Amino acid sequence: VLDTRDVQVFKVTVNGQDAKFVFGEKHSFKGTPLEITLPFELRRGQEAIVEISFESSPKSSALQWFTPEQTSGKKHPFLFSQCQVEWI
Numbered sequence: 284v285l286d287t288r289d290v291q292v293f294k295v296t297v298n299g300q301d302a303k304f305v306f307g308e309k310h311s312f313k314g315t316p317l318e319i320t321l322p323f324e325l326r327r328g329q330e331a332i333v334e335i336s337f338e339s340s341p342k343s344s345a346l347q348w349f350t351p352e353q354t355s356g357k358k359h360p361f362l363f364s365q366c367q368v369e370w371i
Contacts, residue, residue, distance in 0.1 A: 288314035289342040296334045297321050 287306070295302040300322040307316035325331055339346050349361040 285317045285319070286314045287317045288344050289340045290346075291338045291340075292317060292335060293338070294336040295319050297323075297331055299332075302333075 284307075292304060292306075295304045297319070302322050303320040305318050307318060309315040319333065321331065346362060346364055349363075351357055351360055354361050
């Protein structure tokens with residue numbers, strides 16, 4: 284379960300396999316939970332690479348972009364989030 288705010292998710296893959304996902308109930312200030320169901324059973328020690336195709340909006344709080352010039356390699360932009368996990 285990931286926290287989101289004002290993003291549109293198009294596709295989620297885990298280790299290259301399509302994964303099912305649903306949005307939970309939107310909360311006024313916490314955001315909207317994005318629940319991802321893995322397409323396989325995860326074993327202890329197994330790596331899972333989750334890729335999310337999404338589009339953000341100007342209202343997508345806590346998402347920040349660095350331009351390529353602001354990064355160490357100066358070749359690619361960088362997106363990061365300042366949101367923290369909240370256990371319910």
